[in-house]
Amino acid sequence: MIDLRLVRENPDLVRASQRARGADESLVDALLAADAERRAAVKAADDLRGEQKAASQAVRGASKEERPAVLEKAKALAAAVKEAEEAERTADAALHALHLRIPNVVHPDVPPGGEDDAVTLRTVGEVPTYDFEVKDHLQIGEALGAIDMERGAKVSGARFYFLTGPGALLEFALAQLAVSRAVAAGFTPVVAPALVKPEAMEGTGFLGEHDEEVYRIERDDLYLVGTSEVALAGMHAREVLDLSAGPRRYAGWSSCFRREAGSYGKDTRGIIRVHWFDKVEMFSFCAPDEAEAEHRRLLQWEEEFLQLLELPYRVVDIAAGDLGTSAARKFDIEAWFPSQGTYRELTSTSDCTTFQSRRLAIRSRDADGKPQPVATLNGTLCAIARTIACLLEVHQQADGSVHVPAALRPWLGGHAVLSPGMALAPAQLL
Structure with missing residues (x-):
């Protein structure tokens, strides 16, 4: 959630962010009103508790004649305190509910507009040409x-789909390459749970307006994650992290599940848009003043990975109206898909500033030793199914074989090509 002090001190900034997202800016005024009501309720309860304390002391010092009246007053104050505390809880719940509805404040450099208004920052690699009919x-x-x-x-x-034979081996090869690259960059590898509690989903911003995308296991009140970002963020909920040595980085492996609600008729062919896939996700906890630099580093690692796969791509700065709830800024990398003649999203990286850490109570100590919210950032290193789709298309050859990028060959038995009907010996390849 956003910093409530920011809303109090600069409501126009938050209203502007809501307008940029195409969100309801009246929520800002509703939040301010709820905040005022809660503070009034807290003061009223505190004042009554003070009166109750004084009345209790008066009972002890009252004479026999005064005691009944003093006791009656103390009894009335106790009832009033009980009512005031209930009003305080109600006001706090109302404030919390409104607070959760306001997404992160967008970064000032984020482009305006919606899904079609992303700005291309750079294009890397040449779009391949083929002297045969592209499949x-x-x-x-x-x-x-x-x-x-x-x-x-x-x-x-x-x-849903099966990856079989060379498809399954490509998945393992991509996972090995992604994890090895992440470890070399200083990430701690994590195999993350794919089922999480509601507080982890809410804390990372994946409920509310996005809950139609999420699979829920009602019997156990658990959710299937759409990204290991959820589990990695929740891993340190209600903790104070030591970031004195710099950002704490994890590379999480998990299966991911998405209902793809609202995508009826889109990408129904193949494995570009599916309900289940495996992914290696980078996640970073860092000091808020280091977040922008860390965001650029995550993007750089994503680019380096796609360059190893010899895939042409472009980097785009996502417009405000297309940002997720938690992101203040997001960069996508779109790779070239020859069969579609266009670039399609392959990875993304988001700076969530302190939005998730405030919800999950993840803090670190500042220079004065005081706990403060940390920044959280995420970046997809490899969404495996979609990456396999792109590899097969970009590296296809006239005879039906597929060129294997050099970086993947150590995990594919040294093969430079994959061909229909070729014998793949598992012992040689894994």
């Missing part, structure tokens, strides 16, 4: 024996 990743994957959508749908329904 999409599903055609290539089926010919390789790498993707089986039909049986995925038979077992689990639409937007």
Whole structure:
């Protein structure tokens, strides 16, 4: 959640952020009113508790004649305190509910507009040309024996799939490369749970307006994560972190689940937009004044990874109206998909400032030793299914084979190409 002091001291800034997002700016005034009501309720309860304390002391010093009246007053004050404390709890709950509804304040450099208004910052690599008819990743994957959508749908329904043979091995190779790169950059590898409690989902901003995207296990009151960001953020909830040596960084591996509500008819073919995929996610806790620099570092690591995969891409600065609830700024990397003749999102990285840490009570100590909220940032290093789709398309060859980037070959038995019908010996490849 945003800093309540910021709302009190600079409400126009928060209203402007709401307008930029296309969100309801009247919520800012409602939050200010709820804050005033809560402070009034707290003062009223404190004043009554003070009177009650004085009345209790008066009972002890009262004479026999005075005692009944003093006791009656103390009794009335006790009832009034009880009512005032209930009013305080009600006002606090109302304030909290409104506070949760306001998304993070957008960074001043974020472009205005919506989904179609992202600004391209740079384009890296040349878009490949082919002297043969380009196939999409599903055609290539089926010919390789790498993707089986039909049986995925038979077992689990639409937007599910099997990765088989070279497809499964590509997943393991990408995971190995991503994790090894992250560890070399100083990240601690984490295998994160894919099921989390409601407070972790709410704390990271994935409930509320986004809850239609989330799978919920009602019997156990747990949620399937759409990204390991949720578990990694929640891992340090209600803790005070030592960041004296710099940011604390994790590379989380987990399966991810998304209902894709509202995406009916979009990307129904292949494994670009699916209900389940595996992902390696970078997550960083750092001091708030280091967040912008850390955001750039996460983006740099994402770019380096795609360069190792020999994929042409562009970096875009996402517009305010297309930001998620928690993000103050977000960069996407869109890679080239030949079958579509366009760039599509492959990774993203978001600076969530102190928005998530305030919800989850994650703090570090400042120079004076006082606990303060930390900044949290996330970045996808490799969303594996979509990356496999892009690899197959970009690196396809006329004979149906697929070029293997050099960085992946150590985990694919040294093979420079994957070909239909080729024998892949697991002992050699893993």
